[in-house]
Amino acid sequence: MNASFFLLGLAVGSFLNVCADRLPRRQSLIRPPSHCDVCQHRLCPLDLIPLLSYLYLKGKCRYCGAPISYRMPVVEAATGITFVVLWSRLGFSVELPLAMLFACLFIIIIVIDIEHHLIFNRVIYPAIGLAFLLPLLSANYEITSAVLGGVTGAGILFILVLIFPAGIGMGDVKLAALVGLLIGFPEIFIALFVASLVGGVVAVGLLLFKVKGRKDAVPFAPFLIAGFTVAVLYYNEILGFLVNVV
Ligand SMILES: [Zn+2]
Structure with a gap:
């Protein structure tokens, strides 16, 4: 199989x-x-x-x-x-084709963001619309947690846009809304935490190895989606680790 x-x-x-x-x-x-x-x-x-x-x-x-x-x-x-x-x-399961569909959308978003430094509305808006249909399709999906996750993700990224307008764009805000809708609340915090961690490490690596200059933009979508994936797969482990550290 x-x-x-x-x-x-x-x-x-x-x-x-x-x-x-x-x-x-x-x-x-x-x-x-x-x-x-x-x-x-x-x-x-x-x-x-x-x-x-x-x-x-x-x-x-x-x-x-x-x-x-x-x-x-x-x-x-x-x-x-x-x-x-x-x-x-x-x-x-019902979740399998849905997860495959969103995985495909994420792969398209990552490739286009790396190549064009853009997240197109014609990709992200249908994806967000689809996320709102999930409660009708899957019993594992709680609408309150999803909406709260989406608003939190978009809100935090929007604040980051205000602070670093050159580094993060409105496309990233919409993508964070989608990630929040899919992962829910409070899981969105772990997704954003992992995204910033991986993004930070990779950005420093690119600077050190001179792949990118200090002023070059680094697309953020791959890190957001990496954060989402890691948080979905290892939420409990990461939470346990953070609780132990704090
Ligand atoms: Zn040819």
């Missing part, structure tokens, strides 16, 4: 790459069919096999030799691994 979810994740990841390419350009996700952005040659079915086609073609377009971004296989593999993890934790 793990292999089936991994293969499904690879195929979905391939579509997420298309979304991450086309959503920022306001292009249709379906038409035109997949093609090389450099030579415009339409890709054949063999070129569309996730992961393997990239490895077989050694990361170059079959027709013109232009390099294919390593982001393609990375997103495919990451989606595959995410689907296996979700399946192993949730099993066959």
Whole structure:
């Protein structure tokens, strides 16, 4: 079963790459069919096999030799691994397809934020709308805690926007609202705590290794989503640790 979810994740990841390419350009996700952005040659079915086609073609377009971004296989593999993890934790349940759907949205948001330093309204608003439907779909979901989580997440990030307008944007506020809606209250605090911890460590690392300069913007969405993921997986362990330290 793990292999089936991994293969499904690879195929979905391939579509997420298309979304991450086309959503920022306001292009249709379906038409035109997949093609090389450099030579415009339409890709054949063999070129569309996730992961393997990239490895077989050694990361170059079959027709013109232009390099294919390593982001393609990375997103495919990451989606595959995410689907296996979700399946192993949730099993066959109502929550499984919902978690897979939000994982896909998060992957698109991370890729676009890294590449464009933007979180697009056309991605985040439908995701927030979908989060409000969760109480109708899943019994494990409490609307009061969700709304409180969403308001807290958005509120704290909004204060950060006022303090560091260059580093954090309104897109991050909306994403924090979504994360809060999904994780609830008081879990949102742990998600934001982990996000700032990981963000801080990575930012210092990027500065030390001179990958980024002091004035370069570092996208915050990957850290928010990392904080959310860690908080969902290890909430009790982190809380226990913090209580012991304090
Ligand atoms: Zn080409």
